[in-house]
Amino acid sequence: MSYISIMTDFGGPVGVMKGVIWRIAPEAKIADISYYISPHNILEGALILDHQAFYFPDNTVHVAVVDPGVGTHRRPIAAQIGPQRFVGPDNGLFTPMYERAERNHWPVQIIHLDKPEYWLPRVSNVFHGRDIFSPVAAHLANGVPLGNLGTPIDDPARIPLPAPQCTDSEVIGQIILIFDNFGNIITNIHEDDIAGLGEVKIQVGGVEIDGLVRTFGERELGSLVAVVGSSGYLMIAEVNGSASRRLKASIGDRVEVTSRS
Amino acid sequence: MSYISIMTDFGGPVGVMKGVIWRIAPEAKIADISYYISPHNILEGALILDHQAFYFPDNTVHVAVVDPGVGTHRRPIAAQIGPQRFVGPDNGLFTPMYERAERNHWPVQIIHLDKPEYWLPRVSNVFHGRDIFSPVAAHLANGVPLGNLGTPIDDPARIPLPAPQCTDSEVIGQIILIFDNFGNIITNIHEDDIAGLGEVKIQVGGVEIDGLVRTFGERELGSLVAVVGSSGYLMIAEVNGSASRRLKASIGDRVEVTSRS
Amino acid sequence: MSYISIMTDFGGPVGVMKGVIWRIAPEAKIADISYYISPHNILEGALILDHQAFYFPDNTVHVAVVDPGVGTHRRPIAAQIGPQRFVGPDNGLFTPMYERAERNHWPVQIIHLDKPEYWLPRVSNVFHGRDIFSPVAAHLANGVPLGNLGTPIDDPARIPLPAPQCTDSEVIGQIILIFDNFGNIITNIHEDDIAGLGEVKIQVGGVEIDGLVRTFGERELGSLVAVVGSSGYLMIAEVNGSASRRLKASIGDRVEVTSRS
Numbered sequence: 001m002s003y004i005s006i007m008t009d010f011g012g013p014v015g016v017m018k019g020v021i022w023r024i025a026p027e028a029k030i031a032d033i034s035y036y037i038s039p040h041n042i043l044e045g046a047l048i049l050d051h052q053a054f055y056f057p058d059n060t061v062h063v064a065v066v067d068p069g070v071g072t073h074r075r076p077i078a079a080q081i082g083p084q085r086f087v088g089p090d091n092g093l094f095t096p097m098y099e100r101a102e103r104n105h106w107p108v109q110i111i112h113l114d115k116p117e118y119w120l121p122r123v124s125n126v127f128h129g130r131d132i133f134s135p136v137a138a139h140l141a142n143g144v145p146l147g148n149l150g151t152p153i154d155d156p157a158r159i160p161l162p163a164p165q166c167t168d169s170e171v172i173g174q175i176i177l178i179f180d181n182f183g184n185i186i187t188n189i190h191e192d193d194i195a196g197l198g199e200v201k202i203q204v205g206g207v208e209i210d211g212l213v214r215t216f217g218e219r220e221l222g223s224l225v226a227v228v229g230s231s232g233y234l235m236i237a238e239v240n241g242s243a244s245r246r247l248k249a250s251i252g253d254r255v256e257v258t259s260r261s
Numbered sequence: 262m263s264y265i266s267i268m269t270d271f272g273g274p275v276g277v278m279k280g281v282i283w284r285i286a287p288e289a290k291i292a293d294i295s296y297y298i299s300p301h302n303i304l305e306g307a308l309i310l311d312h313q314a315f316y317f318p319d320n321t322v323h324v325a326v327v328d329p330g331v332g333t334h335r336r337p338i339a340a341q342i343g344p345q346r347f348v349g350p351d352n353g354l355f356t357p358m359y360e361r362a363e364r365n366h367w368p369v370q371i372i373h374l375d376k377p378e379y380w381l382p383r384v385s386n387v388f389h390g391r392d393i394f395s396p397v398a399a400h401l402a403n404g405v406p407l408g409n410l411g412t413p414i415d416d417p418a419r420i421p422l423p424a425p426q427c428t429d430s431e432v433i434g435q436i437i438l439i440f441d442n443f444g445n446i447i448t449n450i451h452e453d454d455i456a457g458l459g460e461v462k463i464q465v466g467g468v469e470i471d472g473l474v475r476t477f478g479e480r481e482l483g484s485l486v487a488v489v490g491s492s493g494y495l496m497i498a499e500v501n502g503s504a505s506r507r508l509k510a511s512i513g514d515r516v517e518v519t520s521r522s
Numbered sequence: 523m524s525y526i527s528i529m530t531d532f533g534g535p536v537g538v539m540k541g542v543i544w545r546i547a548p549e550a551k552i553a554d555i556s557y558y559i560s561p562h563n564i565l566e567g568a569l570i571l572d573h574q575a576f577y578f579p580d581n582t583v584h585v586a587v588v589d590p591g592v593g594t595h596r597r598p599i600a601a602q603i604g605p606q607r608f609v610g611p612d613n614g615l616f617t618p619m620y621e622r623a624e625r626n627h628w629p630v631q632i633i634h635l636d637k638p639e640y641w642l643p644r645v646s647n648v649f650h651g652r653d654i655f656s657p658v659a660a661h662l663a664n665g666v667p668l669g670n671l672g673t674p675i676d677d678p679a680r681i682p683l684p685a686p687q688c689t690d691s692e693v694i695g696q697i698i699l700i701f702d703n704f705g706n707i708i709t710n711i712h713e714d715d716i717a718g719l720g721e722v723k724i725q726v727g728g729v730e731i732d733g734l735v736r737t738f739g740e741r742e743l744g745s746l747v748a749v750v751g752s753s754g755y756l757m758i759a760e761v762n763g764s765a766s767r768r769l770k771a772s773i774g775d776r777v778e779v780t781s782r783s
Contacts, residue, residue: 001287005276011703015527015555019578022551026523026579029283030553031291033276039704040762055391056280057287068762071737107587127752130577181272182300215332215386230388240301240329262548266537290544292552294537316652317541318548442533443561476593476647491649501562501590 002141003060004030004131007049008129009037010065017134020120024138027069033062040068042092042159047177050096051231053084061137063129064088071125073122076113076132077156082147084105087113087137092159099161111150116226118149162252164189169197170258173234183242187255189234197259202226204236204255205247216240263402264321265291269311269390270298271326278395281381285399294323296410301329303353303420308438311357314345322398324390325349332386337374337393338417341407343367348374348398350389353420360422372384372411375486379410425450430458431519432493436465436510448516450495458520463487465516466508468497477501479522524663525582527551529571530651531559532587539585542642546660555584560592564614564620564681568698573753575606583659585651586610593647598635598654599678602668604628609635609659610782611650614681621683622739633672640671684774686711692780695756697726697771703771705764709777719781724748726758726777727769738762 002025006017018030033052037045045066050159053062067089075090081097082104088094090112101108116123118139122132134147164173164187172181173189185204194200202209209226212234214250219225224247229235234257243249267278281289294313298306306327312321328350335352342358343365349355351373362369374393377384379400383394397410425434425448429474432454438447446465455461463470470487473495480486482501485508490496495518497504504510524547528539540552555574559567567588575584589596589611595614603619604626610616611628612634623630635654638645640661645653656672686695686709695711707726718720724731731748734756741747743762746769751757754780765771 003280003283005280007276009703011701012556012558013554014574015529015553016574016577019582021528022525022553023577023579031276031279032274033282034273036273045437052275052277055277055284057284060280069739072739074739117626124750124752126749126757130752163717165766179272181270217330217333217335227387228385230385230391235387264541264542264544266541268537292540292544293535295534313538313541316545317536318545321541421557440533442531478591478594478596488648489646491646491652496648516553 001033002028003026003057004137005033005053005056005060005062007033007037007045007062008028008035008065009039009041009045010035011039014129020130021138021141024135025141028141031172037066040066042066045157046093046096046178049093050100053086053090053097056084058083059085061085061087061140063137064093064114064131065129065133067091067128070128074157075153076128077153078113078136078140078146079108079110079112079156081108083142085146087133087140090157093156094156095158095161098156098158103224109146110153110156111146112153113150115150118144134225143152162188164193166193168209171197173255173257175251175253175255178244178249178251180244183238183244184229185236185243185249186229187236187249189255189257191232191234194234194257197257199260200257201260202234202236202255202257205249206252207247209236223234263289264318265398265402266294266314266321266323267291268294268298268306268315268323269296269326270300270302270306271296273301275390277391281391281395282399285396286402289402291504298327301327302380303327305422305438307357307420310354311361314358316345317345320346322348322401324394324398325354326390326394327354328352328389331389335418337389337415338371338414339374339401339407339410340369340371340417342369346355346401346407347409348394348401349457351418353418355417356419356422359417359419370407371414371417372407373414374411376411379405391437424451425454427454432458433515434516434518436512436514436516439505439510439512441505444499444505445490446497446504446510447490448495448497448509450516451494452489452495452519455495455518458518460521461518462521463495463497463516463518466514468508472498524550525579526550526659526663527575527578527582528552528553529555529559529567529584530557530587531561531563531567531703532557535585536546536651538652541658542652543660546657547663550563550660550663559588562588564588565683566699568615568618568681571615575608575619579607580605581607583607583609583662585655585659586615587651587655588615589650592650596679597675598650599632599675600635600658600662600671601630601632601670601678603630607662607668609655609662610764612679614679615716616678617680617683620678620680631668632675632678633668634675635672637672642665684710686715691719692778695777695779697773697775697777700766700771700773702766705760705766706751707765707769707771708751708757709756711777711779713750713754713756716756716779719779721782722779723782724756724758724777727771727775729769731758
């Protein structure tokens with residue numbers, strides 16, 4: 001059984017990619033990870049892919065299309081990163097996965113996709129998701145070895161992933177994702193970063209939040225709460241409301257966690 | 262062949278739940294019922310799930326995540342309700358299905374999910390959809406007996422489902438769902454409730470509609486029409502327009518159907 | 523292996539159609555082509571379906587539901603059009619596919635679906651997508667011959683597809699699709715229409731664009747560019763911006779491509 005996921009910034013499902021995949025890999029099971037990445041937002045796509053990809057069966061092929069440089073000199077690539085495989089543009093979209101591999105001492109193999117025999121016969125300059133990435137993913141799902149698809153590289157593009165500054169008494173980070181639907185704010189501060197601070201207060205958007213709660217329902221409706229989100233990062237939420245709207249939050253806004261002890 | 266549906270209020274697909282399912286149940290076929298339930302709106306989720314679930318193959322496992330109380334004392338549950346199976350929070354989300362079972366004298370078995378060996382090893386307090394409900398659904402799809410997954414209960418949470426008031430000459434109900442895309446309004450008045458009234462007029466939002474039509478196209482563009490919707494409930498629509506916008510409709514607004522005879 | 527695609531104007535996934543299909547065709551693999559067609563916009567649905575359907579495996583069944591006349595005298599139909607199959611309302615939604623067949627001298631067989639034994643037992647007047655089109659698609663996927671499902675017709679409904687006016691020195695066309703997510707504008711001018719013009723300038727929305735580029739990244743951020751889109755039609759885009767917002771573009775707006783030589 002072979003699995004393929006698709007993540008794009010297209011704003012809706014684009015079934016044509018599934019059609020292309022099934023022509024080549026008739027048995028592949030395909031899931032959308034998201035098609036709501038903000039247009040051209042490589043950092044957002046990178047983080048969301050990293051939060052989801054490693055829950056899939058081993059050797060799932062994740063096709064990721066956040067690709068403002070489509071058709072230019074940016075390379076199309078495919079990569080084996082530990083237990084998962086990725087196909088997409090070489091624009092930094094896989095940076096968190098490279099860092100995850102480094103933390104876990106996983107093997108990484110990255111291939112510049114330069115063999116058109118694994119693509120559709122006719123390639124549009126504006127939709128490599130359909131014409132290069134989907135067919136390559138299907139061939140990978142079929143068992144074609146990664147190395148056959150192109151030329152090994154060891155200099156993939158990376159984007160800066162903002163890291164928090166940590167001292168013994170405080171951690172200074174920033175807002176890194178905003179989930180519009182619930183208005184929840186995700187920071188780049190991991191629960192491990194603040195584990196040593198004891199009791200804390202959190203400052204964000206001119207507001208101070210007293211301590212972390214275990215889950216939303218521990219404070220009354222309308223309260224701002226700080227909680228560890230589902231990927232292990234500090235999250236700010238309004239109970240049954242929208243923290244992002246209340247705080248007029250933007251990506252990059254400063255978040256401070258300070259020890260009370 | 263095993264089937265799983267997913268319904269959430271997340272506002273977009275969340276592929277990670279499919280990844281979790283496929284790691285445990287590699288063959289499961291998965292469909293999204295909806296991910297556009299209004300955030301935290303248990304009534305809306307309950308109604309839409311009830312309108313769709315029973316069209317699926319028998320023994321489909323329906324994972325439903327409208328879960329404002331995630332991580333609090335609300336129980337995670339799974340249930341066999343007649344021919345279908347459901348997994349989600351015990352917050353009333355399955356109320357219409359319990360009532361449907363009672364009307365049809367179906368057997369119902371409800372299990373409090375209290376056996377972590379069927380969950381992911383690490384459970385976030387804010388995303389039981391990924392960490393509890395998806396793995397439990399996959400184990401059910403694999404054939405694990407419902408009773409193995411936890412402890413039987415007979416006091417599931419229920420929410421009030423507003424019922425219309427019926428007399429010989431009129432039925433007074435309310436708006437219960439609004440489909441934003443077309444602007445169609447669904448009421449809680451079933452076609453059976455008004456079958457004995459003969460010719461009728463409908464009053465809603467200060468407007469009177471003369472009689473029911475069989476379908477939209479029977480009146481001219483821009484007309485307000487009353488029609489029996491696809492789940493058997495009275496629906497108000499504007500032909501090729503938006504009834505909800507025209508009537509400034511809100512959930513709970515009064516709808517009166519009165520006999521003309 | 524059998525494949526079914528679904529395209530609707532419902533604004534979100536409607537899993538119930540997949541449930542209906544799987545009850546009849548348990549093995550079918552199903553993909554959403556789109557559920558974001560503008561409500562009741564037959565032309566938009568027709569174009570998007572034509573751009574995607576032929577990338578699917580041969581004999582995929584494409585269920586298309588943009589159906590303002592549901593429940594009226596408009597016929598439900600199914601068709602074999604060259605290598606692909608289609609099921610939906612007879613309202614012109616398949617016009618570009620008929621024209622594609624004529625250009626390619628493909629055989630076409632069109633059936634008026636008038637045999638209720640292939641539908642759900644109870645048919646709503648407002649949701650033939652669930653009650654007629656999905657079960658018919660599933661029976662087709664199961665191998666039921668097209669001709670068994672109803673009565674052959676040769677007068678399917680067509681909609682006008684606006685064609686550009688071409689001379690030796692210019693092509694006058696119009697805006698035919700707008701992709702809101704990126705703000706890209708698709709015209710009805712095919713790359714073949716302008717192949718003989720040499721160097722060109724493009725006029726749209728009171729703005730003149732100098733020449734075609736090969737892809738977005740060849741001009742600087744914020745530039746308006748003209749490029750051949752992924753379906754072979756002239757596209758106007760703003761590099762990392764929204765051409766539709768900048769030009770206040772509407773469907774039908776005039777687009778002129780003029781030779782510079």
